[in-house]
Amino acid sequence: MxxxxxxxxxxxxxxxxxxxxxxxxxxxxxxxxxxxxxxxxxxxxxxxxxxxxxxxxxxxxxxxxxxxxxxxxxxxxxxxxxxxxxxxxxxxxxxxxxxxxxxxxxxxxxxxxxxxxxxxxxxxxxxxxxxxxxxxxxxxxxxxxxxxxxxxxxxxxxxxxxxxxxxxQNPLCPAYRDDLTPGLAPAPAQEVPSLGWLAYPAGVREIGHDAAEGGFAYDNEMGRHRQFVEAFEMADRPVTNGEFLAFMQDGGYATPEHWLADGWATVKAEGWPAPLYWVERDGVWHHYTLGGLVPVDLNAPVCHVSFFEADAYAQWAGARLPTEAEWETVGQDVPLSGNFVDQDYLQPVAAASSEGMPSQMFGDVWEWTGSAYRPYPGFRKLPGSLGEYNGKFMSGQMVLRGGCCATSADHIRATYRNFFPPEARWAFSGFRLARDGGV
Known part of the structure; x- marks a missing residue:
């Protein structure tokens, strides 16, 4: 091996x-x-x-x-x-x-x-x-x-x-479980917390799993290597449902200049008007959760959006998605705690104030990055049939980081590289913004 x-x-x-x-x-x-x-x-x-x-x-x-x-x-x-x-x-x-x-x-x-x-x-x-x-x-x-x-x-x-x-798919919207940890109900009286930006200087970063430090990692995390990262700023939390709703209300799904060509073609072909599982009832947006159909919590991270939707929102907001090297630069100094499957919400929930620190880097939603899923320098597949585990998928996929509300807490780490096709929406996927500049 x-x-x-x-x-x-x-x-x-x-x-x-x-x-x-x-x-x-x-x-x-x-x-x-x-x-x-x-x-x-x-x-x-x-x-x-x-x-x-x-x-x-x-x-x-x-x-x-x-x-x-x-x-x-x-x-x-x-x-x-x-x-x-x-x-x-x-x-x-x-x-x-x-x-x-x-x-x-x-x-x-x-x-x-x-x-x-x-x-x-x-x-x-x-x-x-x-x-x-x-x-x-x-x-x-x-x-x-x-x-x-x-x-x-x-x-x-x-x-x-x-x-x-x-x-x-069932129009009755049956709940998978009716005993999930409370926390799915919206709080309409609360204001959506304002987005903060954290600055990071340019420099050479060490990216990827360090085998010398021990601990399990998949082969696609291996090949720890140096990478120069330009100065950048990262949002202190993921984009919320309320912020994404503003994009929708501003014609986000009907404005082609926000979208990549493949993304716009997908929106037209699939007729997407909103994130997956969203439905409007009596003028109020609801979404299907594992606890059934509930009103959308405007303060919780937006979930079940594709890379195309995340990228279009970033374009609309005058920002971009972080690269996976930027994400790991931030994530490696953040405690490995968050809303995982262990908390039993099985749904992203609103976070407390970040207080000048990155919040919800781990858990809640897998975060799309702007990086294609490709091998690191020195990548070596496992021998035999197990070599098909990760390496054969390094084409046509985008990297996501951080785990989600359905991930086990002991399964995630800062170097973990998840990947999905850019049109995929059924994963617990969201995103946070980045932009050039910083220290």
Whole structure:
């Protein structure tokens, strides 16, 4: 494996394997807790090509451990059904033939119960493997497990994104959960806090994960390198719903000069009048949340906007989106705290005053940057099929930073590079502004 996974102890013993087993079991239980409020009918729905049915998610993360740990390193392991290797392979072309992504919702069999039996089967085999691991393969097993656990965390976030999109198609606007942490109700008497700007001097920055400092990172974060960053200013918080509403009311979606050519073509083709999930009722904007349809909180960060919308707003506001190097320059000195899935809002919430410091850098919304998703200097893919994890997507995508309200707090870091196509809106994505100048 690459240096991204060299952080595991070089000579792990069985005690360490048992610690990894406990972490594995906690994470697997968290995935099932996300699915607990679902009805069986919900598990099957695929509301668009980018959304996967919940049943597929919980099977795919199970397949990952089976394909990359159990089959290579547990000689007596017997798969529950050989066909699952085809059905639940996401995109690993060097491993086998993946089932087409856009057709995942057509697979009614195996059933939901079958998929949970599959999870239990693999979990039992993983427990047996980690309780009595083969000594000669243990370092590699733990390196792959170190990737597999964050992989499942990514799918936990994707589950919440996809469940939201699935339920939002229903005109009844059913709530995924009705017991979320309070905080979604708007506060109309409050004024939208004014936007502040923080100045940063020009200089050479160290960007990317430093393998020498330890800790897990994906391969796309590796290749720590120096980068000169010109003086810039960064907004002290993300753009709010209220500010984005002003853009809408000023004809933002009808004024082509704000938009990139591809963005304007997308707006016209899709007929976008507002962020995803927004709907006007009796002159008041509402939006669908995992707690149901609620009035838009004007003070909370705007969410479910594409890169195209974020860039158009920045043009309208006389600013721009930050580069990912600028974002990391600011983020590396900000505490890793915020509104994550652990807070159980499952929705961006208004922040307190920033008091001259960057606020909401982590959590609430993934923040679009103006940077294309490309490899860092010295980037090396993982060997074998796991090399397809990140590197093959380094084209036609834009980088987002900071995590969101559906991200696990222990999954994020300042160097984390998320990426989506510029037209994507179903992620918990927002943005903050930047501009040239500064110290």
């Amino acid at each position: 690459s240096s991204a996974h060299d952080t595991v102890i070089e000579r792990p013993d069985s005690l360490h394997a048992k610690e990894w087993l406990r972490a594995y079991q906690r994470l697997r239980a968290a995935t099932e807790a996300i699915c607990a409020p679902l009805h069986k009918e919900d598990y099957m729905v695929q509301s668009m090509a980018d959304v996967s049915p919940p049943k597929w998610h919980i099977a795919h993360v199970t397949w990952f451990f089976e394909a990359f740990i159990l089959k290579p390193f547990q000689p007596d392991y017997q798969t529950l059904d050989p066909a699952y290797d085809h059905l639940f392979n996401s995109y690993y072309e060097t491993h086998g033939v993946p089932f087409p992504r856009a057709e995942r919702g057509t697979i009614s069999r195996p059933t939901v119960d079958d998929v949970y039996r599959y999870r239990a089967h693999v979990d039992q085999a993983m427990q047996a493997l980690l309780e009595n691991p083969p000594r000669e393969h243990l370092p590699e097993i733990l390196r792959r497990l170190e990737l597999g656990l964050p992989h499942e965390q990514q799918h936990q976030e994707l589950l919440l994104m996809d469940i939201k999109h699935i339920l939002a």
